[in-house]
Amino acid sequence: MKHARARNVIERCFGLLKGRWSILRSPSFFPIRTQGHIVMACCLLHNLIRRYMPTDLLEEEEVMNEDDDDIDIDIDDDDDEFITTIETSNNWTTFRNTVAQNMFNSWRARVRQ
Secondary structure: OHHHHHHHHHHHHHHHHHHHOHHHOOOOOOOHHHHHHHHHHHHHHHHHHHHHOOOOHHHHHHHHHHHHHOOOOOOOOOOOOOOOOOOOOHHHHHHHHHHHHHHHHHHHHHHHO
């Protein structure tokens, strides 16, 4: 029984990663070592986002879906979901620009020493 719970947790984690990083959604033709690096990079980026972005819309949506999973409803899983639109977010743009500026300022301070 403990194995089943652990497996569910792991499957939810990979589901969250696949929801965030499209490279994990399709079969990979990279060498095994590169695939491991890709998964590790996605995990590290996910943790970085969780650390610096207090509200993560993707995780909030996942929590809402978990509540819906408690209800047993037959859903046709044959339909694939495709991304039809991409919306920009000022929060992410501001966050990205701030991180980039801080990295540049750090680098410039080290070079000047």
